[in-house]
Amino acid sequence: DQQVKQNSPSLSVQEGRISILNCDYTNSMFDYFLWYKKYPAEGPTFLISISSIKDKNEDGRFTVFLNKSAKHLSLHIVPSQPGDSAVYFCAARPNSGNTPLVFGKGTRLSVIA
């Protein structure tokens, strides 16, 4: 049972435009969410996170939005750059307890110059 779902396996965006990556979750106990970026032959690297007490967190070109009622979060990248081409993983965890991060299957973003 996939508790964190990234329903779009891939996404292509023109350079300079906005990239929107989506993530849905089913476990209502999740209250801490993260995005990781992964280049080929490298391990995932942390990008941005959000706690359930917020509905938005911004870091430079990256913004994560959380809609708790819809159990949905999204990552916006504006403007998109060719170097953003990578696989993006959404992850979630309850804030309490010693439970591991649960990852989605990832979305491959291609930013076309």
Add this chain to the structure above:
Amino acid sequence: KAGVTQTPRYLIKTRGQQVTLSCSPISGHRSVSWYQQTPGQGLQFLFEYFSETQRNKGNFPGRFSGRQFSNSRSEMNVSTLELGDSALYLCASSFRVTGELFFGEGSRLTVL
């Protein structure tokens, strides 16, 4: 500060063999997690260790095992390898169990 180091980076085994993968966490990090990445399946949690104790275990068969040493280094072992075990095995460390994960580059295992 050195990152998470995984060895070996690449290895090829045949069905029925066993394999041991090693992970050295970032200095000071006491929590080590292991994940399996396969095409189309994302990152699937294997197990997590903190101070030499297994804190969490994912839904993998008993052929998958791990341990953590007193210096926080960790190993995972897969016995009786199957073709489906071919994957990228990622190790991640964090300062505490619920902290941000820092991943290594992974060990790519191919089972023939």
